Amino acid sequence: DTGVSQDPRHKITKRGQNVTFRCDPISEHNRLYWYRQTLGQGPEFLTYFQNEAQLEKSRLLSDRFSAERPKGSFSTLEIQRTEQGDSAMYLCASSSEDTMNTEAFFGQGTRLTVV
Amino acid sequence: AQTVTQSQPEMSVQEAETVTLSCTYDTSENNYYLFWYKQPPSRQMILVIRQEAYKQQNATENRFSVNFQKAAKSFSLKISDSQLGDTAMYFCAFPYTGNQFYFGTGTSLTVIP
Numbered sequence: 001d002t003g004v005s006q007d008p009r010h011k012i013t014k015r016g017q018n019v020t021f022r023c024d025p026i027s028e029h030n031r032l033y034w035y036r037q038t039l040g041q042g043p044e045f046l047t048y049f050q051n052e053a054q055l056e057k058s059r060l061l062s063d064r065f066s067a068e069r070p071k072g073s074f075s076t077l078e079i080q081r082t083e084q085g086d087s088a089m090y091l092c093a094s095s096s097e098d099t100m101n102t103e104a105f106f107g108q109g110t111r112l113t114v115v
Numbered sequence: 116a117q118t119v120t121q122s123q124p125e126m127s128v129q130e131a132e133t134v135t136l137s138c139t140y141d142t143s144e145n146n147y148y149l150f151w152y153k154q155p156p157s158r159q160m161i162l163v164i165r166q167e168a169y170k171q172q173n174a175t176e177n178r179f180s181v182n183f184q185k186a187a188k189s190f191s192l193k194i195s196d197s198q199l200g201d202t203a204m205y206f207c208a209f210p211y212t213g214n215q216f217y218f219g220t221g222t223s224l225t226v227i228p
Contacts, residue, residue: 004159033215042119042206042218043160056214091160103150104216106160 004107006092012113013082020078021110025094032075033104034067035091036060043091049075082114119209121219128197129227135182136192136222138207144168148210149183149190154221155203163205166190197226 005024013019025032030051035043046065048056051072061067064082069075079086089111093104118141128134140149151163166174166183173181178198182191194201207219 031214035216040124040220042121042208042220043216044218045215048214056212058215093160103162103165106152108157108159 004092004094004105006090006107006110008110009108010111010113012115015082015084015114017082018078018080019082019112020076021090021092021112023075023077023092023107025074025092026096026105027073029094029096029105030072031095031097031104032069033093033095034075034077035093037089037091037109038087046077046090079112082112084114087112087114119207119217119219121207121222123222124220125223125225127225127227128194130197130199132197133193133195134197134224136194136205136207136224138190138192138219140188140190140207140209140217142188142209149181150208150210150216151179151181151190151192152206152208152218153201153203154206155200160206164192194224199226199228202226 007022032049034046037043045058046061047067049069052069064080067077089109091109093106095104120139147168149166152160153163154160164174164176164179166181178195180193204221204223206221208216
C-alpha cells in the first residue's frame with residue numbers, strides 16, 4: 001500500500017457542472033476525512049467517515065456537496081452545480097485511530113478549477 | 116472554540132542555519148496532541164512532529180524539535196541544519212474531537228542555498 005491516493009489530480013469544469021472526486025485510503029484505516037484548502041489557507045475540515053458511516057459534517061459542506069463511503073473503503077466527494085467559489089484543493093486523509101492519538105495520512109489532493 | 120494561529124506567512128533561512136516557526140492555539144481541552152505538518156510544493160502533506168500535551172518534555176525528531184509551552188498555548192517548530200528539501204508550507208494542527216484537525220494558515224519556508 002503506497003498511501004492515500006486521490007483521483008483525479010486536477011479537474012477543470014464549467015460553472016454549473018457536477019464533479020466527483022475519489023479517494024482511496026490506506027487499506028487498514030477505518031477513518032477517512034475530507035478537507036478543502038484554498039490558496040493561502042490551511043486545510044478546512046469538510047467531513048469524516050468511520051468505516052461506511054458519515055459521522056461528522058462541517059457547515060462548509062453545503063447541500064451541493066455529498067460524500068459517500070459505501071463499503072468502508074474508498075470514498076467519493078461530489079459537488080453539484082459547481083460555483084467559482086468551489087475552486088480549491090480537495091484533500092483526503094485517513095487514519096487508523098482518532099486524530100487525538102495518531103497522525104492522519106494525506107493524499108496529494110484534487111485541484112478543482114471552476115471556470 | 117478551538118483556534119490555531121500562525122503569524123509568519125513567509126520565512127526564509129540559509130541552508131545549514133536554524134529557523135523557528137511559531138504557532139499559538141486556543142483550547143479548553145486538557146489532554147491533546149499538537150502536530151506540525153509539512154506540505155512540499157505539489158506534494159502531499161506529511162507529518163513532521165507530534166507533541167503530547169501531558170508530556171513536559173519537548174518532542175524531537177532528528178533535525179526537528181518543538182518548544183511547547185502549555186500555559187502559554189504556544190507550539191513552535193525549530194528546524195536545525197536547514198536543508199533545501201525543507202522548503203515547503205508548514206502547518207500547525209490541533210486535533211479537535213479526535214475526528215478533525217484545525218489547521219493554521221501556514222508558514223511558507225524557503226531554504227536558500
